[in-house]
Amino acid sequence: SADDWIAGRAGPGDIVITADVPLASRCVKAGAEVIAPNGRAFTEQTMGMTLAVRNLMHDLRSAGEATRGPPPFLPRDRSAFLSALDEAIRRVQRARSQR
Numbered sequence: 001s002a003d004d005w006i007a008g009r010a011g012p013g014d015i016v017i018t019a020d021v022p023l024a025s026r027c028v029k030a031g032a033e034v035i036a037p038n039g040r041a042f043t044e045q046t047m048g049m050t051l052a053v054r055n056l057m058h059d060l061r062s063a064g065e066a067t068r069g070p071p072p073f074l075p076r077d078r079s080a081f082l083s084a085l086d087e088a089i090r091r092v093q094r095a096r097s098q099r
Helices: 002-009 021-029 044-062 075-097
Strands: 015-017 033-035
Touching: 002 021, 015 021, 015 075, 021 033, 021 044, 033 075
Parallel strands: 015 033
Antiparallel strands: none
8 A cells, every 4th residue: 555655646746765566667657757766767758568577477476486575785786876866866957947
């Protein structure tokens, strides 16, 4: 229900930070800027492939396949996140000033 609350309130001018791919997809569709904790931006252009890979990995795990978890969080991930967040803030600010 937390995902429903977030997705129901996300929209243009909002920035959502999540590693949850289905939630990211819902927020992107609502017009929000969406960033993963490692700095990867979720966009309308990348969402289809991201969801497909997520679903494939889910199916493999459900079938008993051993898959690796996410890689460890590295200092470069922090740097990439901060850069992506700064860019998202600037896009939101530009959009607000053009209204």
